[in-house]
Amino acid sequence: MKASTTISNLKHHDGEEVTLAGWVYKNRPSGKLVFLVVRDGTGLCQCVIEKGDASADYFDDAKRLSQEASVVIRGTVNADERSVGGYELRVTGLDIVHASTDYPITPKSHGVEFLFKHRHLWFRSQRQFLIMRLRHTLIDAIRSFFNTNGFTCIDTPIFAPSAGEGAQTLFEVDYFGDPVYLAQTGQLYLEAACMSHGKVYCFGPTFRAEKSKTRRHLTEFWMVEPEIAYASLDEVIDVAEDFVCSIVERMLNDHRDDLIELGRDITELEKIKKPFYRVRYHEAAELLRGPKAKALLERDLEEKNARITELDQLIIDLEAQGETAKKQWQKDKAAQEIVAAREESSELKEQVANIPHHMELAANFKIGSDLGGSDETIISRLHDKPVFVTHYPASVKAFYMRRDRENPDLVENFDMLATEGFGEVIGGSAREEDYDRLLKRISEEKLPQADYEWYLDLRRYGSVPHGGFGLGLERTVSWLCGLRHIRETIPYPRMMGAVYP
RNA sequence: UCCCCGAUAGCUCAAUGGUAGAGCGAGCGGCUGUUAACCGCUAGGCUGUAGGUUCGAGUCCUACUCGGGGAGCCA
Numbered sequence: 001m002k003a004s005t006t007i008s009n010l011k012h013h014d015g016e017e018v019t020l021a022g023w024v025y026k027n028r029p030s031g032k033l034v035f036l037v038v039r040d041g042t043g044l045c046q047c048v049i050e051k052g053d054a055s056a057d058y059f060d061d062a063k064r065l066s067q068e069a070s071v072v073i074r075g076t077v078n079a080d081e082r083s084v085g086g087y088e089l090r091v092t093g094l095d096i097v098h099a100s101t102d103y104p105i106t107p108k109s110h111g112v113e114f115l116f117k118h119r120h121l122w123f124r125s126q127r128q129f130l131i132m133r134l135r136h137t138l139i140d141a142i143r144s145f146f147n148t149n150g151f152t153c154i155d156t157p158i159f160a161p162s163a164g165e166g167a168q169t170l171f172e173v174d175y176f177g178d179p180v181y182l183a184q185t186g187q188l189y190l191e192a193a194c195m196s197h198g199k200v201y202c203f204g205p206t207f208r209a210e211k212s213k214t215r216r217h218l219t220e221f222w223m224v225e226p227e228i229a230y231a232s233l234d235e236v237i238d239v240a241e242d243f244v245c246s247i248v249e250r251m252l253n254d255h256r257d258d259l260i261e262l263g264r265d266i267t268e269l270e271k272i273k274k275p276f277y278r279v280r281y282h283e284a285a286e287l288l289r290g291p292k293a294k295a296l297l298e299r300d301l302e303e304k305n306a307r308i309t310e311l312d313q314l315i316i317d318l319e320a321q322g323e324t325a326k327k328q329w330q331k332d333k334a335a336q337e338i339v340a341a342r343e344e345s346s347e348l349k350e351q352v353a354n355i356p357h358h359m360e361l362a363a364n365f366k367i368g369s370d371l372g373g374s375d376e377t378i379i380s381r382l383h384d385k386p387v388f389v390t391h392y393p394a395s396v397k398a399f400y401m402r403r404d405r406e407n408p409d410l411v412e413n414f415d416m417l418a419t420e421g422f423g424e425v426i427g428g429s430a431r432e433e434d435y436d437r438l439l440k441r442i443s444e445e446k447l448p449q450a451d452y453e454w455y456l457d458l459r460r461y462g463s464v465p466h467g468g469f470g471l472g473l474e475r476t477v478s479w480l481c482g483l484r485h486i487r488e489t490i491p492y493p494r495m496m497g498a499v500y501p
Numbered sequence: 502u503c504c505c506c507g508a509u510a511g512c513u514c515a516a517u518g519g520u521a522g523a524g525c526g527a528g529c530g531g532c533u534g535u536u537a538a539c540c541g542c543u544a545g546g547c548u549g550u551a552g553g554u555u556c557g558a559g560u561c562c563u564a565c566u567c568g569g570g571g572a573g574c575c576a
Contacts, residue, residue, distance in 0.1 A: 028535050035535050048534080066527090082534065101527085102511075107537055108525050109513055113568055169575080185576095210574060211502075223576065335514070335524080350505075350571060357572085372573080415576095424576065472576030486576095497567090 003072070008042035010087040013077045017092065020045065021072045023124065024100070026107065029063040036062060036091075037084065038073060044126070046080075047073055047089040058094040067106070068124065070097040109336065119492060120501050130258050131488055134251065135477050139203075141250035142224050142473070145243050146201045151226060154193040154200045156186025158207075162451040169208045171219075182207035185470060188400070188455055190227040191431060194466055195458060201226040213496050215485040216373075216423065218474060220494040227468035233402070233412040233430040236467040237388055240416060240426055241276050243471075244386060248272045251480050264482040268420055277387040281410070284371065284379055284389050288362040293378050297359045304348050304355075311345040370396040371415075376424055380417040386425075390414040399441040402430035402467070414469070422479040428469020435459035 003021035005013055022040030029035075034049040049062045065071065075089035082088075104118055105125060115122050122128050146153070159175060160183045171182040186202040193200045203224040210217060226243075228236060248269055251259065259266060279287070287293060318334045318341065358374040365375065371389065379387055391410045394403060401411035413429035432438045438459055442452055449456075477489035487493040492501065 026536085028533095028538070030533050030535075030538095031531075033534065037536085046536085080534095082536080084536080103526090104511070106512065106526050111513075111569085114512070206576085208575070212572095212574060213569090214571075214574095217575070221576070339514070346506075347570070353505090354571070370574090373575085374572095427576065470576065475576055 003040065006042040007038075007040050007045045007085065010045065010077050010085070010089075014079055014087070015077060017074060017076050018089070019072060019074045020047075020089065021097075022070070024065050024067055024069045024071060025126075026067065027062075027065050034059065034062045034065075036065065036071075036073075038071065038089075039124070039126075039129075044084045045087060045089055046083040046085075047075060047091050049091045049094070061096060062091075062094055065096065066100055067103040068100040068121075070100070071095065072097060116487065116493070116498065117500065123491070127262065128488070130262060131477070131481060131483070132491065134255055134258060134262075134481055135473070135489060137251060137254050138247060138473065138477055138480065139222075141247040142203065142243075142471075144250075145246045146199075146224075146226060149199070149239075149242075151199040151201045152193075152197040154190060154197065154202055155204060156183065156189040156193075156202045158183045158205065160184075162448065169210045171207050171209045184208055185223070185225065187225055187227065187468065187470065190225055190468065191400075191466065192454070192458055194227040194229045194468070195462070195464070198229050199226070211496055215487075216475065218486060218490060218493055218495055221475075221486075221490065222473035223470045224473065225468060225470040227466065229466045230464050231430070231467050232465060233390065233414065233467060236428055236430065236469060237278065237390070237414055240388070240414075240428060240469050240471075241274055244276075244416070244426075245272065245274055247476070248480065259481065262481050262483075264480075269480065271384055272386065272419065276385050276416075277383050279379070279387055279389050280391045281371075281389060281393070282367065282391070284375075285365050285367055287379060287382065288365045288375055292382055293362045294359065296378060296381060297355055297362070301352060301355050304352050308345055308348050308352070311341045311348070315341050315345070368393050368395065373423065376415075376417050377421040380419060380423065381421045384419065386419055387417045388414045389417060397429070399445045399447065400429075400431050400438070402432045402465075403437055412467075416469075418475075418479045420479075422475070425475050425479060426469050426471045428467065430465065430467035433459060433463045433465050435463065 002019065004019040007020060007022070010018070020038060020040055022038045024036060025039045025044055026037040027034065032051045036047040036049065038045050038047055049059060051059050072095040073089065073091060074093035075091040078088055078090055079086060080088045103121070105115070105121055123132065143153070159173065159180045161180055170184065172179050173182060184206050186204065186206075190200055190202055201224060204222065205220055206223045207220055208217075209219060226239065228239065231239075252266070252269055256266065259269070315338055318338045354374075358378070361372060361374055362378055370392070371379070379389065390413065391404060391407075392413050393409055394401070394411045395409075397411050397413055401413050404410040404412055411429060413427075415424050416426035416428075417423060418425045432441065435456065439449075439456065442449055442456075474486050474489040477483070478486050481489070483489060487495060
């Protein structure tokens with residue numbers, strides 16, 4: 001009942017007899033042959049069972065095996081191009097560990113709602129399996145970067161007595177009769193820790209009660225936050241740049257094939273090398289109001305409209321194809337392509353409808369307001385590498401951000417916009433190290449000073465310039481894997497109105 | 502919170518206001534070094550809920566519930 005090797009290691013056992021322990025991914029039985037595709041958590045392997053084999057008393061059982069039955073299977077390894085993964089197993093023995101009947105997730109298409117209701121089973125599907133492996137590697141790459149660059153991991157609490165950021169987006173929890181909040185960030189706690197260790201980071205779940213139902217939002221997500229003592233804004237940005245380069249490189253090294261299988265355009269990731277672009281907020285505003293942004297959106301409008309026309313024609317053609325098709329599977333295929341084309345078309349139509357609005361927002365962008373989602377997309381798409389946008393107006397940013405000493409209307413902060421319009425992945429800043437300035441900001445924001453006494457202490461005893469940033473893990477996974485929706489990047493997504501399973 | 506779209510078999514989708522269908526999946530049989538195989542048969546439905554219009558509603562109208570997409574907000 002125990003595996004002697006794994007599917008990923010079959011290449012080292014060509015010609016030998018091995019035992020695999022796994023689950024049936026697909027079964028194609030016939031009169032004299034059974035093709036069993038088995039997965040074992042390391043890959044897929046086709047196992048061939050012939051009725052002619054003298055000892056094949058398990059042939060009829062094998063024929064009836066259905067999707068996701070658990071099996072321990074012995075056989076001889078053969079290199080074979082016709083097989084997934086290049087190796088197949090000529091079966092010599094089969095133990096059925098547990099049957100599986102009416103497995104809900106079939107190889108055919110399913111809707112999003114259905115799949116997420118079956119998240120606990122959906123994990124087993126190849127694509128979800130790959131995404132979780134990529135996420136795993138990314139987590140390791142993140143920790144490795146900090147661990148090998150002199151950072152100490154200091155975990156911060158999840159129950160927090162007061163808000164780190166906007167108070168409307170907090171989850172309130174009853175804590176022995178008193179209200180506490182689920183942490184939105186560990187930053188303030190980390191600032192304290194960096195005064196002890198110099199360079200620190202935390203990596204854990206954070207919670208935002210934002211009522212947003214978009215492809216970019218989760219109510220529970222993972223964030224890594226480094227914090228560095230004696231660092232200026234530029235030095236913090238340097239770290240962010242090295243950090244992003246190192247995780248991208250690691251993903252390309254370890255998962256090139258997986259990324260390609262997921263449909264990711266690798267060449268876009270290969271461009272992510274130092275130096276990234278650094279643009280001040282005021283320059284970004286000029287960019288938005290300038291001719292390049294306008295041209296980009298106009299070209300977008302043209303391309304999208306052209307694609308819509310193309311899709312409409314495609315739908316007509318497919319309908320004709322479906323009617324004249326002789327084979328049922330051809331009709332089926334046409335029908336499914338129609339569904340896909342309609343979906344793409346209606347999505348594009350919505351985007352097209354939004355473009356004039358986005359153009360207006362960009363063209364009339366007012367200095368002093370925050371960059372909107374569409375503005376970020378425009379700036380990101382005007383560059384072929386990530387962009388750091390720095391020095392935002394203080395009025396739209398958090399109280400702890402360090403005032404620009406040369407221009408007191410601005411703060412020393414930065415957002416890193418990912419490539420290809422994926423939007424903000426990192427937000428960071430230099431922190432206000434001056435006691436009086438910080439205290440003034442706390443009272444301006446009408447925050448309860450008593451709650452922040454410990455935080456003010458950091459400015460009473462040996463305060464130094466320092467700063468850090470936060471990177472959203474799931475947004476990074478979706479950026480690097482090229483996934484259109486963030487919900488696939490976390491094992492159990494928590495979104496507005498979605499907490500099952 | 503606002504705008505748009507949707508809800509029909511276990512799943513994915515059809516169905517001029519006029520008898521609810523197909524494919525997949527499931528079950529049975531046949532057949533093939535198969536790659537979403539294929540062929541035949543069988544089972545499977547109070548068309549999201551509640552009202553309304555109509556001789557007649559899956560289809561039209563209203564409200565609600567749930568889901569998807571977008572806006573705002575954000576990592």
